[in-house]
Amino acid sequence: MRKLVIAGLLLAVVLIAAACGGDDGSGNSGAMNEGHDNGMGAMGDVPGEVADESDADRTIKVEALDELAFDPESLSVEAGEVVTFEITNDGQVVHEFVLGDETFQESHEEDMTGGHGDEMGHMENGITLGPGESGSLTWRFTESGEILFGCHVRGHYEGGMVGSIVVG
Ligand SMILES: [Cu+2]
Secondary structure (H helix, E strand, C coil): CCHHHHHHHHHHHHHHHHHHHHHHHHHHHHHHHHHHHHHHHHHCCCCEECCCCCHHHHHEEEEEECCCCCCCCCCEEEECCCCEEEEEECCCCCEEEEEEEEEHHHHHHHHHHCCCHHHHCCCEEEEECCCCCCEEEEEEECEEEEEEECCCCCCCCCCCCCCEEEEE
């Protein structure tokens, strides 16, 4: 009997966790609104800095897909490591690869959907690729934590086009 109760509790916990996970997508828009109210601090961070390709410790290939996904969608690097990302757009539409923490991604998403789309052309922490194009971005990871890479072509980030880099 006691086991049954425990099993029931576990099931409830799993269901709650699943429900929360499902909320993540729509929860983002809530966080975005919060960010908007915060003014200056709402831009988020892009931990690390752009680096010279000749300083790269290694190269990681990433594909941007029309399924609104990156392949791979999760990566791990070490703090202090310099990585060149070779990004290929394997799709039929434009995609972006933009580094930044979650707040930055949400703030950038707001910019892109708010009509300031011209910002995407010249950011040092991201790259925009037309169909079939490839390009590279070299980044020095300076602190441990999690950094996301997202695509902010309209509807893509919302559609799940975001990956994560764990900096160990
Ligand atoms: Cu995209």
